[in-house]
Amino acid sequence: MAMKRIAVIEGDDAAPEAMRPVLELLHNLNLPLTFEYPIVGQPAIDTVGSPFPDAARDMIDAADATFFGSTSGPSGASLMYLRWGKQTYANIRPCRYFQGIASPLANPVGIDFVIVRENLEDLYVAVEGDLAELAFLDRPGRTTRKPLRELGQGRYAIKAITREGTERIVRFAFELAKKRAKQNKVTCVTKYNMLRESDGYFLEVAREVAEANPEIEFDSFIVDDFACRLIREPQRFDVVVMPNLYGDLLSDAAGGLLGSLGLAASGCYGDDYAYFEPAHGTAPDIAGQNIINPTATLLTASMMLEYIGFDEQAKRLESAIEQIYADGKVLTPDQGGDATTPAMVQAIAAAM
Numbered sequence: 616m617a618m619k620r621i622a623v624i625e626g627d628d629a630a631p632e633a634m635r636p637v638l639e640l641l642h643n644l645n646l647p648l649t650f651e652y653p654i655v656g657q658p659a660i661d662t663v664g665s666p667f668p669d670a671a672r673d674m675i676d677a678a679d680a681t682f683f684g685s686t687s688g689p690s691g692a693s694l695m696y697l698r699w700g701k702q703t704y705a706n707i708r709p710c711r712y713f714q715g716i717a718s719p720l721a722n723p724v725g726i727d728f729v730i731v732r733e734n735l736e737d738l739y740v741a742v743e744g745d746l747a748e749l750a751f752l753d754r755p756g757r758t759t760r761k762p763l764r765e766l767g768q769g770r771y772a773i774k775a776i777t778r779e780g781t782e783r784i785v786r787f788a789f790e791l792a793k794k795r796a797k798q799n800k801v802t803c804v805t806k807y808n809m810l811r812e813s814d815g816y817f818l819e820v821a822r823e824v825a826e827a828n829p830e831i832e833f834d835s836f837i838v839d840d841f842a843c844r845l846i847r848e849p850q851r852f853d854v855v856v857m858p859n860l861y862g863d864l865l866s867d868a869a870g871g872l873l874g875s876l877g878l879a880a881s882g883c884y885g886d887d888y889a890y891f892e893p894a895h896g897t898a899p900d901i902a903g904q905n906i907i908n909p910t911a912t913l914l915t916a917s918m919m920l921e922y923i924g925f926d927e928q929a930k931r932l933e934s935a936i937e938q939i940y941a942d943g944k945v946l947t948p949d950q951g952g953d954a955t956t957p958a959m960v961q962a963i964a965a966a967m
């Protein structure tokens with residue numbers, strides 16, 4: 616296989632403590648993989664005066680994918696580029712229980728679903744402003760029945776749901792459901808009863824895509840009902856597609872079902888690029904202690920290996936993680952163990 620290039624940004628606070636041993640594990644797989652390290656964030660500001668210099672962008676462009684540790688602060692500019700610049704419209708957040716995970720649920724067995732979050736639109740177009748700017752619309756709200764100018768002083772945010780953006784994310788969800796071994800089901804989550812124009816449109820377009828894929832079961836829930844079912848009966852879900860904001864919130868909640876954000880992997884896919892970043896933050900409160908749980912970073916690495924064509928190694932990595940959890944001997948403190956981050960990664964590498 617041709618050499619694949621990965622751009623690596625190690626991230627901030629405790630994130631590099633998970634990234635470094637995981638990169639070592641990837642390196643030791645002896646695959647045709649090269650790792651390049653664009654300089655972004657504070658070190659880039661210190662050296663060239665910009666948080667996201669052209670050289671870093673070129674390195675990301677030249678790579679097959681980017682592997683990103685969690686960031687805070689000035690590294691954000693590179694994330695913006697990876698998301699909106701590279702049009703990575705599908706944020707994929709798997710949530711799968713395996714034996715040995717310290718889940719807060721009495722019965723987590725069988726949890727295996729994926730949240731497919733639209734990643735570029737909805738409220739995240741970030742068009743906000745003063746309500747006075749919209750006075751010209753002279754249009755009453757369906758509920759308030761008052762023209763906007765009569766609402767008084769305040770702000771607005773635009774929620775944009777486009778046909779193109781919705782079609783491509785729902786299609787992505789259906790293609791994913793076809794590949795998965797589980798139930799072959801896509802669930803759409805919106806608040807269409809309240810937001811008839813925007814979420815109503817998302818659901819309408821989703822139904823059109825569903826009609827074109829009759830071999831896959833399709834159902835739909837209102838987001839508040841879904842939130843309840845997510846906790847009460849998570850086993851019933853397979854692939855769940857939703858607009859950006861609900862996906863952002865509920866995928867962290869899904870991480871909570873497994874008991875630790877340290878288990879939540881994430882990948883953002885576009886038509887010709889993808890970047891991979893664990894779903895958790897930078898865990899500043901445990902930085903410097905080498906106890907950050909590397910599982911999310913490892914599962915994220917496994918998604919990346921699959922994306923660049925190393926399916927077999929991706930599966931081996933996941934099996935090794937499962938084995939270490941089932942053994943229960945080498946786990947980090949958030950999972951009730953006393954292992955350090957490098958020790959847990961080494962145990963997983965040995966199990967591969």
Ligand code: ATP
Nearest residue numbers: 687876877895896897898899900901907908909949
């Ligand atoms: P951000 O704003 O970057 O999301 P945050 O502090 O709000 O940061 P996290 O960094 O995700 O959110 O941390 C939330 C809590 O979960 C913290 O107590 C942190 O230590 C813990 N945590 C997050 N990731 C991990 C991990 N991989 N292993 C162990 N604990 C983690």
